[in-house]
Amino acid sequence: MLSVRIIPCLDVNAGRVVKGVRFESLRDAGDPVAIARAYQEQGADELVFLDITASSDGRGIMREIVEATASQCFMPLTVGGGLRSLEDVRAMLNAGADKISLNTSALLDPDLVSAASNRFGNQCIVVAIDAKRRADGSGWEVYTHGGRRPTGRDAIAWAREVADRGAGEILLTSMDADGTKDGYDIALTRTLSDAVTVPVIASGGAGTLDHLVEAVAAGHASAVLAASIFHFGEFSVAEAKTHMAARGIPVRTL
């Protein structure tokens, strides 16, 4: 049976992990390569690097980090943030990323999703969707710029469209839940997961290990992404897996 994936996500700014990761074993809390290695040892199933570097000259650093990580970690690595063209995608895949994630650039130019999927295969194209619940309760709207800018697009319709265009996976973040530690938006996750045939990674809101269970059992997510609950040493990935396994969710244990 296919295991549910647990995916730590690292925000990287100009080559350094933002806010840092607090593991006892880790000497440099901001070194993405060392952190990736530590997560591999904990049994993380994949890793996501989100490049939040504002300036374009900082982007070369991200490729170097991906190269260094890919040469030391034999696990899948997804890189997102600031990829705007087929050439950007190619450069990141050549650096050693297994998948790349498109967000704003896909909204600005949906053909980029189709073109990237046709050129590199749907297995390596992830579309990240940041969604916010509409005030009138009529579903969820896609946002950009960290949840500040509405696009007018319905999240479920957009998910269907990118899947049709060849996205191999959707990384769904609830902008309402993100940062709250109150749990994933289960209604959003379930509605969207049931609406598309590609796997959906749930993101935003994880505060306890039961939240991870809910995202899968009630939200129908194929994978769960989390940042702070792992970064600050509250729970290890291994503990998360033990907890999920005890509640009947298939996971990979080392």
Next chain:
Amino acid sequence: MERTSPTPPGAHEESVAASTRAARPTLALLDYGMGNLRSVARAWEHVGAAVRIIDGPDGAQSADALVFPGQGAIVDTMERLRETKLDRLIRDWVAADRPFFGICLGLQALFTHSEEGDTPGLDIFPGYVRRFRPDPLAGVKVPHMGWNPVCFPRATNALGAHPPPTAQFYFVHSYFAEPAHPELVFGETDYAGLTFCSAIARGRLVATQFHPEKSQQAGLDLYRRFLDAL
């Protein structure tokens, strides 16, 4: 077929260190322009192989084994294999029962025909490559993506005397092979109630639908077994 017998890596660290580095087995890794080979090359080097990347038949003959990685679309893969004449190399290599390791599309392309783009394969093995039928409400998402246990019901000479232990490996694919001859099946995996062929083996050939180079220790262990059996 002339070549010196290489010293198995890993198991005899001291003797390897004492002898020349040239004793490392050399793998010819096929580059037909379909993507990044870095991960595959690094993983093989990590377990003690010397990797030679080749983009045509030249340079393969002196290698100890051929590695056929694959990703992307099979239509493009078959076209590129023909253009580079690597299709012929693969056929001859397998026909001579020389050591061979195929990965993902490097398994699918060995069969007669793929549903993906209605594409003829290398037809080394009779069989068809079919697409998973998605059923979101039953938990069948396509691609089949993530870690899934592989059970190895038998041993193969290509990987030593004993079957590898059941372990989880990393998959990312929408199509799977259905060999016409069941004895070709070397690994089996369940996806939402469907048992599919996740590895094949015959003689000194082994090919996996999953990605050992992305499967941490379980994957590296499989590569190590292949080198040890050379």
